[in-house]
Amino acid sequence: xxxxxxxxxxxxxxxxxxxxxxxxxxxxxxxxxxxxxxxxxxxxxxxxxxxxxxxxxxxxxxxxxxxxxxxxxxxxxxxxxxxxxxxxxxxxxxxxxxxxxxxxxxxxxxxxxxxxxxxxxxxxxxxxxxxxxxxxxxxxxxxxxxxxxxxxxxxxxxxxxxxxxxxxxxxxxxxxxxxxxxxxxxxxxxxxxxxxxxxxxxxxxxxxxxxxxxxxxxxxxxxxxxxxxxxxxxxxxxxxxxxxxxxxxxxxxxxxxxxxxxxxxxxxxxxxxxxxxxxxxxxxxxxxxxxxxxxxxxxxxxxxxxxxxxxxxxxxxxxxxxxxxxxxxxxxxxxxxxxxxxxxxxxxxxxxxxxxxxxxxxxxxxxxxxxxxxxxxxxxxxxxxxxxxxxxxxxxxxxxxxxxxxxxxxxxxxxxxxxxxxxxxxxxxxxxxxxxxxxxxxxxxxxxxxxxxxxxxxxxxxxxxxxxxxxxxxxxxxxxxxxxxxxxxxxxxxxxxxxxxxxxxxxxxxxxxxxxxxxxxxxxxxxxxxxxxxxxxxxxxxxxxxxxxxxxxxxxxxxxxxxxxxxxxxxxxxxxxxxxxxxxxxxxxxxxxxxxxxxxxxxxxxxxxxxxxxxxxxxxxxxxxxxxxxxxxxxxxxxxxxxxxxxxxxxxxxxxxxxxxxxxxxxxxxxxxxxxxxxxxxxxxxxxxxxxxxxxxxxxxxxxxxxxxxxxxxxxxxxxxxxxxxxxxxxxxxxxxxxxxxxxxxxxxxxxxxxxxxxxxxxxxxxxxxxxxxxxxxxxxxxxxxxxxxxxxxxxxxxxxxxxxxxxxxxxxxxxxxxxxxxxxxxxxxxxxxxxxxxxxxxxxxxxxxxxxx
DNA sequence: CTGTAGCATGGGT
DNA sequence: GACCCATGCTACA
Numbered sequence: 029x030x031x032x033x034x035x036x037x038x039x040x041x042x043x044x045x046x047x048x049x050x051x052x053x054x055x056x057x058x059x060x061x062x063x064x065x066x067x068x069x070x071x072x073x074x075x076x077x078x079x080x081x082x083x084x085x086x087x088x089x090x091x092x093x094x095x096x097x098x099x100x101x102x103x104x105x106x107x108x109x110x111x112x113x114x115x116x117x118x119x120x121x122x123x124x125x126x127x128x129x130x131x132x133x134x135x136x137x138x139x140x141x142x143x144x145x146x147x148x149x150x151x152x153x154x155x156x157x158x159x160x161x162x163x164x165x166x167x168x169x170x171x172x173x174x175x176x177x178x179x180x181x182x183x184x185x186x187x188x189x190x191x192x193x194x195x196x197x198x199x200x201x202x203x204x205x206x207x208x209x210x211x212x213x214x215x216x217x218x219x220x221x222x223x224x225x226x227x228x229x230x231x232x233x234x235x236x237x238x239x240x241x242x243x244x245x246x247x248x249x250x251x252x253x254x255x256x257x258x259x260x261x262x263x264x265x266x267x268x269x270x271x272x273x274x275x276x277x278x279x280x281x282x283x284x285x286x287x288x289x290x291x292x293x294x295x296x297x298x299x300x301x302x303x304x305x306x307x308x309x310x311x312x313x314x315x316x317x318x319x320x321x322x323x324x325x326x327x328x329x330x331x332x333x334x335x336x337x338x339x340x341x342x343x344x345x346x347x348x349x350x351x352x353x354x355x356x357x358x359x360x361x362x363x364x365x366x367x368x369x370x371x372x373x374x375x376x377x378x379x380x381x382x383x384x385x386x387x388x389x390x391x392x393x394x395x396x397x398x399x400x401x402x403x404x405x406x407x408x409x410x411x412x413x414x415x416x417x418x419x420x421x422x423x424x425x426x427x428x429x430x431x432x433x434x435x436x437x438x439x440x441x442x443x444x445x446x447x448x449x450x451x452x453x454x455x456x457x458x459x460x461x462x463x464x465x466x467x468x469x470x471x472x473x474x475x476x477x478x479x480x481x482x483x484x485x486x487x488x489x490x491x492x493x494x495x496x497x498x499x500x501x502x503x504x505x506x507x508x509x510x511x512x513x514x515x516x517x518x519x520x521x522x523x524x525x526x527x528x529x530x531x532x533x534x535x536x537x538x539x540x541x542x543x544x545x546x547x548x549x550x551x552x553x554x555x556x557x558x559x560x561x562x563x564x565x566x567x568x569x570x571x572x573x574x575x576x577x578x579x580x581x582x583x584x585x586x587x588x589x590x591x592x593x594x595x596x597x598x599x600x601x602x603x604x605x606x607x608x609x610x611x612x613x614x615x616x617x618x619x620x621x622x623x624x625x626x627x628x629x630x631x632x633x634x635x636x637x638x639x640x641x642x643x644x645x646x647x648x649x650x651x652x653x654x655x656x657x658x659x660x661x662x663x664x665x666x667x668x669x670x671x672x673x674x675x676x677x678x679x680x681x682x683x684x685x686x687x688x689x690x691x692x693x694x695x696x697x698x699x700x701x702x703x704x705x706x707x708x709x710x711x712x713x714x715x716x717x718x719x720x721x722x723x724x725x726x727x728x729x730x731x732x733x734x735x736x737x738x739x740x741x742x743x744x745x746x747x748x749x750x751x752x753x754x755x756x757x758x759x760x761x762x763x764x765x766x767x768x769x770x771x772x773x774x775x776x777x778x779x780x781x782x783x784x785x786x787x788x789x790x791x792x793x794x795x796x797x798x799x800x801x802x803x804x805x806x807x808x809x810x811x812x813x814x815x816x817x818x819x820x821x822x823x824x825x826x827x828x829x830x831x832x833x834x835x836x837x838x839x840x841x842x843x844x845x846x847x848x849x850x851x852x853x854x855x856x857x858x859x860x861x862x863x864x865x866x867x868x869x870x871x872x873x874x875x876x877x878x879x880x881x882x
Numbered sequence: 883c884t885g886t887a888g889c890a891t892g893g894g895t
Numbered sequence: 896g897a898c899c900c901a902t903g904c905t906a907c908a
Contacts, residue, residue, distance in 0.1 A: 368900095368901060369901085373886075377899095393888085415887090417890085417900085420898065422889095
């Protein structure tokens, strides 16, 4: 700071402007450079009298809450002369020193690109130390003041806060650095002995609380210039007015930062946020992995920092809820409950590193019982154990189901593990995914459909958007509790890690949709004239190179005058309006579009339908589990009727094609061909050189298609007959099975295989007349699927649920499809010659035909 | 037949 | 390619 230079410069002090060949270093500027001061100004600065000398008439003076000394708060010069108190006000550094709370003030974003060299001490000691800490193990300390996670800090950014240097200087000036840099052997020894005793961690020295001054003891425990810190996340209740505060921007702010970044960037001081004192530490008693018999547990990897997804994202409120007053809480880690975690098995798979770092050491697979207290104070005993797994271990916590249920957690929610001081009691908390606060590094838990999203997780967002794109606005009621997407891990948690979960979430769409319904809702976009052709009496409508339009579904009805009409729901007010039956209602339709009833061409107009009438029209609403609970809230229910596929989905839920009238033409729609499309059009003949199929094409594909179509008709006909006979029992089966399928609507049959010959010989006319799918067959064929379909799956409709297993099955189905597709072109000829079946309709109306013998 | 415990599998990192 | 871990599988009670 007092370095001299002989370069002729003007004093940086605007009130001085002396030119001098000799200048001295003053305060650190935002650029990272130092203010060059003339000798007198530098002296004033170093004496702490700069502002008193030059800024007496400036505003921004405040008094130290403790000693009353005036400090020029509004000045960069005095920026490091004071600390912000949690309760407001400031404290001069001298007083702050007395309370051993050395949290620097929040600073501006560090000048990444203008970083001057670090003062040697900081570089050599502090930074190395912290750098070493960052890589030294799971860091059960993640809290950091907002200053660290305001601007996103990358872990490897060599950030240097301005206060780092100056603070150390100040500390030096106040004679603190000596003390702080003194790594007491006693303390070290104490820490070592604390790490683990008898397999149980001693988590924090009792004396932390004994003197009633957590902050004080914490400071002594946290020698900033040693690499051996004890992490204490303490609730500095009594000394809050003496704590250096870094204001938390919000009460519920999550205090989080990449550990490595914190450790590598933050000054080695404890930090208070709210009422908490955050004492950074790379290691706690377990940070290096638990030590048993003097030997560190865990492999080398376990000493790496926790994966972001396991870093506790606990909030102040949660901490307060957990710890109460005068207690220290050390957030350890957290984990999003997977389907299996939250399942009936009651096993929570613990992240290995976390288990080894924070839980007692276990040497036998049987493990040991672990007393855990939930946030309500209820004691639980879990069995902490492991399974050998690939030369490794897989740690699980058994018997968590009651606790999970007690906390009303489910898959997607988060369980948190913290440690309560004194005593080191494990605290298990829970967080509903839908209430997760924003997290650092863009890690958030999102509720699909909400605006909350992780900024750094485009993929996750996209995935969410994918779902949204299907759901449109999707039913919030469904989403609220079910559709929870964890934002991501480093790249994308949900996208990469939780593919199953994602699929499961998609399953949660509870989308019951027959492909007949899908077909009726698909149409060519405006200005697009679909080509049509007839194959074996089946009229196809094809519009390539454009996205299909999902028409707005409507409910068929008959006017009081006996005229056929359809009821269409306004997109804005959700009132149902009557339009002529032959009208093609666009997917986006509002009352203002109601040209047929001008009296009801405004949303303010009353609805013509009574609730009873509507309920009659939507009888299935009361059958559906979801809609059942919503049936009493018709408005709320209707309010979620949305455009496009969302509406499609909703309508599909509401009934199996009841009253759906969206297409004016009874054609099979084949919207567009995309990569992966397996329709007969996209599937080139085995030679792969053929042109697209025309209506008179007699290639093997088209021939097979015709054959399939007949079979489809036959099967559906049989299925319908059978359904009408045993629908009730069948529904029970479906419920019991909890959906063998997926969000892909699938048609399968529980009908015995019909001999192929009969298919081929089936009179065409009979099929056409008998089948409700006359003239409707999608061209998308996935002939490979055979093992996917439960014989108990309903024909043309499938219920999807979040049941574990269904998603996985679907996932595997998808994988198998992919694999099959890669072989498909080679095998298509043979396959088509052999296959028959009824299909699977996905949301865009593609039909995958179930392979069938014969 | 059902539930559970323990291991195996395989996608993801 | 090793490791993690979600979940499937299966023997067993």
